[in-house]
Amino acid sequence: MPEISPDPFAAQLRAAAVKVTRPRLRVLAVLSRATAALTHSELEEQLADSPQGILDRVTLYRVLDSLVECGLAQRTLDARGVYRFLSSSVQARHAAHAHFHCQRCGGITCLEQMEVPVADLPAGYSARQVDIEVRGVCAACAPLSGAA
Amino acid sequence: MPEISPDPFAAQLRAAAVKVTRPRLRVLAVLSRATAALTHSELEEQLADSPQGILDRVTLYRVLDSLVECGLAQRTLDARGVYRFLSSSVQARHAAHAHFHCQRCGGITCLEQMEVPVADLPAGYSARQVDIEVRGVCAACAPLSGAA
DNA sequence: CCGCAAATGCAACCCTGTTGCAAACAGGTT
DNA sequence: AACCTGTTTGCAACAGGGTTGCATTTGCGG
Numbered sequence: 264m265p266e267i268s269p270d271p272f273a274a275q276l277r278a279a280a281v282k283v284t285r286p287r288l289r290v291l292a293v294l295s296r297a298t299a300a301l302t303h304s305e306l307e308e309q310l311a312d313s314p315q316g317i318l319d320r321v322t323l324y325r326v327l328d329s330l331v332e333c334g335l336a337q338r339t340l341d342a343r344g345v346y347r348f349l350s351s352s353v354q355a356r357h358a359a360h361a362h363f364h365c366q367r368c369g370g371i372t373c374l375e376q377m378e379v380p381v382a383d384l385p386a387g388y389s390a391r392q393v394d395i396e397v398r399g400v401c402a403a404c405a406p407l408s409g410a411a
Numbered sequence: 412m413p414e415i416s417p418d419p420f421a422a423q424l425r426a427a428a429v430k431v432t433r434p435r436l437r438v439l440a441v442l443s444r445a446t447a448a449l450t451h452s453e454l455e456e457q458l459a460d461s462p463q464g465i466l467d468r469v470t471l472y473r474v475l476d477s478l479v480e481c482g483l484a485q486r487t488l489d490a491r492g493v494y495r496f497l498s499s500s501v502q503a504r505h506a507a508h509a510h511f512h513c514q515r516c517g518g519i520t521c522l523e524q525m526e527v528p529v530a531d532l533p534a535g536y537s538a539r540q541v542d543i544e545v546r547g548v549c550a551a552c553a554p555l556s557g558a559a
Numbered sequence: 560c561c562g563c564a565a566a567t568g569c570a571a572c573c574c575t576g577t578t579g580c581a582a583a584c585a586g587g588t589t
Numbered sequence: 590a591a592c593c594t595g596t597t598t599g600c601a602a603c604a605g606g607g608t609t610g611c612a613t614t615t616g617c618g619g
Contacts, residue, residue, distance in 0.1 A: 281565095282565065282566070282615085282616055282617075283616075283617095284565090284566065284567080284615075284616070285567095285615095286566080286567075287566090302606090303606075303607080304605085304606085318567095318568095319567070319568050319569075320568095320569095320606095320607090321567085321568070321569080321570095321607090321608080321609090322566080322567055322568065324606095324607065324608080325566075325567080326566090326567095329566085340488065340490070340491075340492045344488050344492030344493065344494070344575090344576095344606090345492065345605095345606070346492070346606085346607085363532070363536060363538075374531065374532070374533075383522065384511065384522065384545070384547075385520075385522075385550065386550065387549070387550025387551075388511060388520075388547060388548070388549055388550055389547045389548050390511075390545045390546065390547040393543065393544070393545050393546070394543070394544040394545075394546065395541065395542070395543050395544075396541075396542040396543075396544065397532070397538050397541050397542070402533065402534065402535025402536050429596095430584090430585055430586075430596065430597075431585075431586095432584080432585075432596090432597065432598080433598095434597085434598075435597095450575090451575075451576080452574085452575085466598095466599095467598070467599050467600075468575095468576095468599095469576090469577080469578090469598085469599070469600080469601095470597080470598055470599065472575095472576070472577080473597075473598080474597090474598095477597090492575090492606090493574090493575070494575085494576085
């Protein structure tokens with residue numbers, strides 16, 4: 264009987280007012296150990312390798328949904344259109360700023376110094392996130408940029 | 412015998428050095444009539460409604476691939492991770508302004524009124540285009556977004 | 560200890576995008 | 590005009606990500 268277990272993940276779940284369940288604890292553990300955003304299948308693999316064995320695909324989706332909904336995780340789309348999940352604590356270190364995409368080398372650079380404008384939206388719209396993508400040619404590629 | 416047909420889309424295809432085929436003409440026509448980027452299934456629907464009837468799903472994908480490859484269309488990912496296609500001529504009119512991506516329906520709206528900040532770049536970098544993507548919930552989806 | 564809502568697990572499904580292959584076609588050649 | 594060849598089309602089947610329905614289990618407050 265774990266009355267108030269010392270588990271920090273359980274505490275996070277309680278603080279977020281969601282039930283403390285084994286699948287949620289397992290997912291939270293993997294997510295907060297990760298250094299980058301993981302796809303559903305990457306999470307599934309890592310969970311399967313754990314001593315507790317596989318976690319149902321659908322359950323994993325639903326656990327992720329609940330974690331996103333209660334703010335403990337974030338969901339983003341990667342360049343292939345696949346969802347990636349990130350624990351919010353990890354995300355906090357990588358906040359909202361502009362990115363530069365070099366059209367020549369494909370590299371992505373963070374533009375920490377560029378200020379993010381306030382979204383000016385039509386009535387009824389609500390913004391959750393503003394992404395700025397500047398496309399052009401980076402310093403390394405500038406000398407070569409004659410050929411498109 | 413269409414030596415040089417008056418069809419402007421055929422001319423575009425010839426200029427791009429790809430064969431002039433009925434499916435390509437049909438897709439180009441729909442794309443250049445569109446005011447926003449369309450998904451594959453939206454295109455499929457619009458084509459099915461035309462007098463020429465349905466166009467094969469796979470053919471549509473391949474036609475879009477060829478149009479993207481020859482530069483007559485552009486492909487982007489929407490907020491749901493679904494490809495959207497835009498004729499390049501439409502894209503030209505849509506250059507530097509912000510877009511709103513609804514996270515619920517995936518729709519993309521132009522935010523004409525939102526000013527685009529000047530890119531503040533490190534030395535050596537040059538910007539060609541600044542994309543602003545505001546993510547959130549659009550007016551149509553707002554009423555539904557509580558019951559996530 | 561009970562009860563109930565929430566969460567889990569399983570099976571089946573949908574949708575987007577791809578691959579393989581035979582038949583049809585575009586467009587230059589004779 | 591008929592021919593030839595590489596491209597394109599259409600069909601069927603597949604793959605992977607993500608979702609839905611439903612019966613069973615479980616967290617947790619009473």
